[in-house]
Amino acid sequence: MEYKELINIIKNKEAKVAVVGLGYVGLPMAAIVASRGYFTTGVDINPDIVNKVNNKKSPINEPGLEEIVYKTVEAGKLKATVEASEIRNSNVVLIIVQTPVDENKEPRLEALMSAAKAVAENLSEGTLVVVESTIPPGTTRNEILPVLESSGLKAGKDFFLANSPERAIPTKTLEEIQINSRVVGGIDERSAELAGVFYENITSGDVYKDAVEVVEVVKLIENTFRDVNIALANDVALLCEAIGIDAIKAINLANKHPRVNFHMPGAGVGGHCIPKDPYFLIKEAEKHGVNLSVIKAARERNSDMPFHVLETLESALKKQGKDIKKSKVAVLGIAYKGNVDDVRETPAEPIIKTLMKSGVDVFSHDPYVSQDFGGKFSNEIKTVIKNADALVIVTDHDEYKKLNFEDLRLLMKDKAIILDGRRILNPEDIKRLGFTYCGIGC
Numbered sequence: 001m002e003y004k005e006l007i008n009i010i011k012n013k014e015a016k017v018a019v020v021g022l023g024y025v026g027l028p029m030a031a032i033v034a035s036r037g038y039f040t041t042g043v044d045i046n047p048d049i050v051n052k053v054n055n056k057k058s059p060i061n062e063p064g065l066e067e068i069v070y071k072t073v074e075a076g077k078l079k080a081t082v083e084a085s086e087i088r089n090s091n092v093v094l095i096i097v098q099t100p101v102d103e104n105k106e107p108r109l110e111a112l113m114s115a116a117k118a119v120a121e122n123l124s125e126g127t128l129v130v131v132e133s134t135i136p137p138g139t140t141r142n143e144i145l146p147v148l149e150s151s152g153l154k155a156g157k158d159f160f161l162a163n164s165p166e167r168a169i170p171t172k173t174l175e176e177i178q179i180n181s182r183v184v185g186g187i188d189e190r191s192a193e194l195a196g197v198f199y200e201n202i203t204s205g206d207v208y209k210d211a212v213e214v215v216e217v218v219k220l221i222e223n224t225f226r227d228v229n230i231a232l233a234n235d236v237a238l239l240c241e242a243i244g245i246d247a248i249k250a251i252n253l254a255n256k257h258p259r260v261n262f263h264m265p266g267a268g269v270g271g272h273c274i275p276k277d278p279y280f281l282i283k284e285a286e287k288h289g290v291n292l293s294v295i296k297a298a299r300e301r302n303s304d305m306p307f308h309v310l311e312t313l314e315s316a317l318k319k320q321g322k323d324i325k326k327s328k329v330a331v332l333g334i335a336y337k338g339n340v341d342d343v344r345e346t347p348a349e350p351i352i353k354t355l356m357k358s359g360v361d362v363f364s365h366d367p368y369v370s371q372d373f374g375g376k377f378s379n380e381i382k383t384v385i386k387n388a389d390a391l392v393i394v395t396d397h398d399e400y401k402k403l404n405f406e407d408l409r410l411l412m413k414d415k416a417i418i419l420d421g422r423r424i425l426n427p428e429d430i431k432r433l434g435f436t437y438c439g440i441g442c
């Protein structure tokens with residue numbers, strides 16, 4: 001297919017779209033693309049996900065996702081398959097698979113490269129391929145392009161290649177895909193132009209085009225900005241705890257300044273973005289002999305926060321003459337973030353595992369997740385907190401903001417400790433009920 005014809009069918013929504021990877025980002029994207037009128041095929045190696053989608057169900061908890069999946073599958077606009085061969089009929093292919101780091105914080109691009117290989121094996125002439133996964137600098141041109149060219153087709157001539165990282169936030173993924181501005185990088189001008197035309201049909205936000213190398217870095221510095229800002233807030237929290245003032249009060253007042261925008265401190269940073277994306281920059285910089293000391297320090301501060309929670313808990317128990325090893329601790333929240341079911345890099349993991357290792361009787365609860373990391377898990381809060389010496393809030397689920405602590409007090413031990421790892425409670429209210437309150441930053 002000629003470039004001009006491809007532009008026209010993308011513009012007119014006559015193009016067929018394949019979305020490779022139907023996870024937390026891929027499935028919402030596939031459903032939105034389908035809802036715009038494009039015939040969309042979602043390809044995933046996980047048959048459970050494929051079956052759920054074809055049965056008009058969402059495999060993940062994301063507001064509005066099940067409805068849009070239901071509607072688009074019902075309308076015949078969206079289908080899912082495990083067969084990569086179905087990519088061959090597509091004019092636009094989006095690759096949205098996971099891009100984690102390993103225990104040494106090195107990028108693991110196996111899923112990405114195997115997805116690229118599957119696309120190469122089924123690539124038709126005149127296709128636009130867009131990588132939406134978050135990737136280390138240079139990956140599109142240096143890693144993906146050669147794999148796609150193993151098809152015998154030439155990039156920029158026989159097919160087009162771009163990168164447009166997803167910037168939506170879980171719990172608002174559907175909304176943000178449709179309104180956020182989009183950055184689009186092409187390996188050449190025509191690739192960027194085609195991808196730009198496609199995303200103009202997806203989002204009402206602005207679409208900015210630049211070189212693929214620039215766009216790859218944009219996504220990484222966005223998440224790194226957030227990580228460093230959270231680390232700064234965590235530093236402030238530690239200082240305020242030491243000098244006996246409330247960090248949240250100080251931060252809220254500092255944020256009244258027109259050029260100050262602190263993030264909030266907390267029990268730790270999780271998810272499949274912020275804890276790993278800065279390492280894509282750190283590791284790339286190391287290859288060039290550059291030490292990103294600020295970004296590294298921020299990562300360290302944020303990954304230490306679950307251990308700070310544990311230290312705070314131990315010292316609060318000690319003040320009451322209790323040995324942490326003989327205590328019952330209730331952990332509220334397994335997911336890494338409020339109102340999601342994603343447990344990747346959740347601070348709950350080191351908290352629960354470390355408590356378990358010390359022989360603590362750990363009970364845990366989460367309204368969205370049905371697993372934990374070795375504690376006694378229940379979906380029933382009352383079971384979890386019964387006779388507990390301490391309750392640790394790790395996740396800011398809405399359900400926890402509405403807890404009636406007057407009722408909970410009757411079930412927990414006398415003067416039980418409430419450790420608010422997300423600062424969702426009013427310290428004075430909790431203290432007034434007779435609890436011992438500790439919060440990050442106060």
Ligand SMILES: NC(=O)c1ccc[n+]([C@@H]2O[C@H](COP(=O)([O-])OP(=O)(O)OC[C@H]3O[C@@H](n4cnc5c(N)ncnc54)[C@H](O)[C@@H]3O)[C@@H](O)[C@H]2O)c1
Pocket residue numbers: 020021022023024025026043044045046049096097098099111112114115116118132133134135165166167168169170271272273
């Ligand atoms: N989760 C987020 O909030 C978020 C936000 C913005 C960007 N991102 C980025 O988006 C990308 C995807 O993240 P995610 O959270 O959706 O990951 P995910 O793990 O939820 O989903 C990835 C999906 O890809 C599938 N997959 C893996 N290899 C495949 C292959 N070869 N062929 C077909 N399917 C394959 C997996 O089975 C899985 O369903 C990552 O690069 C991430 O950094 C994530």
